[in-house]
Amino acid sequence: MTAVAPETTPLQQRAARHLWGHFSRHGEGITPPVITRGEGARIFDAEGRSYIDGLAGLFVVQVGHGRAELAEAAARQASELAFFPLWSYATPPAIELAERLASYAPGDLNRVFFTTGGGEAVESAWKLAKQYFRKTGKPGKHKVLSRSVAYHGTTQGALAITGIPALKQDFEPLTPGGFRVPNTNQYRAPQGLDTDPEAFGIWAADRIAEAIEFEGPDTVAAVFLEPVQNSGGCFPPPPGYFQRVREICDRYDVLLVSDEVICAFGRIGSMFACNDFGYEPDIITCAKGLTSGYSPLGAMIAHDRLFEPFADGSTVFSHGYTFGGHPVSAAVAMANLDIFEREGLNDHVARNAPAFKATLEKLTDLPIVGDVRGAGYFYGIELVKDKSTKESFTDAESERILRGFLSTALFDNGLYCRADDRGDPVIQLAPPLIIGQPEFDEIESILRGVL
Template sequence: MSHVFPRHTRLNPPVAVGGEGCYLIDASGKRYLDASGGAAVSCLGHNDPEITDAVKAQLDKIAFAHTGFFTSEPAEQLADLLIANAPGDLDRVYYVSGGSEATEAAIKLARQYWVEKGEPQRARLISRKQSYHGNTIGALSAGGNEWRRAQFGPLLLDVTHIDPCYEYRLRHDGESLEDYGQRAAQALEDELLRVGPDTVMAFMAEPVVGATAGTLVPAPGYFKRIREICDKYDILLILDEVMCGMGRTGTLFACEQDGIAPDIACIAKGLGAGYQPIGAMLCSSHIYKTIEEGTGFFQHGHTYNGHPTAAAAGLAVVSAILDRGLLQRVQTQGDKLADRLADRFGQHPHIGDLRGRGLFYGIEIVADRDTKEAFDPAKGVSGKIKKAAFEQGLICYPMSGTIDGKHGDHVMLAPPFIIEDAQLDELTDKLATAIDAAI
């Protein structure tokens, strides 16, 4: 009898005992191709000796030192490396232990920034429907997935949610991608004018939406227009790259491909690649200087901020991504994955859309390809796909509620950057079998 509180009390998951590259191994010896990297975490695969050696070496020096008293060498080195490769004016790194903590810190920093600038009326956050920013109360408030929010509604902050950039469902017939991108972005300016720009502290968005909507890729020009609107009304832009960042889409920061930079960025998952729990919030020099020249104290913090062992893992992971040419590999293998998915599912009667960037892909499942009608949620299609895939030894990330938190199903893929061509074939074959079995 287990005393672990599991994610679902009616499931009895196998025990993971080993990992080898793109595979996880359970106690019976069964191997599973990790085609989603867990939750887009294991970007370097499992049991990478260079990363594990870096963690072991740090443990031999100093495992933990509280940042109320010390900094550490790996924390300083990782911050230098991140900022050297960060877009725009990002200049400071605030360490946390995961994605929810990163977005929570971003929201609180945005608020304190305006308080210290003498504009305390700026307390409103704008985000997007079908976004996901984490599971703390603040992060859940920012997120726009109604199913995840529903039972906690009385506890959540007052956050406005505008429509996402969801070309497959929201672009009009005859409307160009570029025109749709401009129209989708205009929703932000419309909302600012509705609530009053001087009441808004920030707009938060995922450059490529992850788990809740199945890797929604922005339309061309969408984020450039978003950046223009934020600048016009002096609104901070927070980009949540917890899932889509750290090379997942083919550039270290996902927003690089949209030609913009945020005022605050949130990263995690691929930052530690699963070897240690670590996340970070990065902010611009202007924001940092405002705090520095004001109270000098960011009124926030966690015990494990800047944990030296976690930072050592992060340093090794980011160094590996950059030094091993993995960003180019993500682009190359991502193109191959896209081709395989198009060949296998491009004309499938129950596949409505294939979308993604790099090694970050989503497959939207529909009951009717022509009308885009979703399956009845009661059928539990995504759950059945997950179960069928897992039985074959394939780990993927199916989710329901793609459209509005209740309706729609998708499968998200985020395999390790080291995935080989034969493993892409294995992924596609097993996923096709699982989808057909479930439907």
């Protein structure tokens, strides 16, 4: 039984006894803060203390907390038809949402397969890639490439392509086939490339070609890339990177999967971040901001070409989830996207992103801040031991700093966010998209005080 610190509240004691946190440390004296309410960009704990939500929950609550119209959309749909599966049947909200997502997606990405979350969307994309190639005469193509330190989910397929060894080691052997290539960490790029973004972009993209050659082009089905990689510390793509990757994928007949579980729905300033960076993937995976978290939902959006083997009724995509495309979640997503359009949220992000960047960049005058990087409303602040040499903290130092930030200082000072310890410590920021300069200043001021 987990010990409970004497000063904890009854709710925390019950949590410590029965609730098993995700990726959460349990033990003596550790109890989770209990969050009871949200309003706009703020969350409140059980004692009524208020925090600015610097991470939109978990890169999720794009339109902010407390939107009654999303609750009403859920209630309306639940009263009309609470549940019916998409297994050989369809429901109006799923049809409308599929049509709407296709209208936002670039080019011929018109076919939408719903899931309940991001990891399931990633699983679906890998399985589609395998089955597609099997049905089109290239059965050996089954492997996928992904990038170093990238996170694509925790189900065993998604975990296989997640590039974070610490998350995988207790679960090996995993599905064979996840191979890693370098990410686009410009700050720690090989010497010479760290100051030349164009050259770095070409170099990083060419490592994908090299990996495909090494594995054997006849064995590689897909490459999974986030438009801006979150894990490891918010790495935007260097100029030209995705255009080069697209050429490489075409050359080797490898599917380009844009994993937009974080980056879609306004995080970078448009519905899909591949539009921001000017490339057309074969598949988009998305979740999180699709409903702003008011109900769980994910989706895989595939190019028409990938649907062709399944279009004449002779073969089915052998894959599905009971709750994938849940009618209530689909209705909530429609209402969420209505808010985006009515309030011009994407334009708001595009207009205010330079001010967010400029406000956070003020922190670079602090000796511990090595780099501030990101795009849209999605930033990482890398902490270093020695700024002039970019020397990193040791693992033990890093752990101490991060635990300090996570468990005490930032939260106690009114800012909810996370610090990523997959390598060098990076504070992650991805606030609700509704905020502007007053909240940018508040975030900067709390960070400055604590750092």
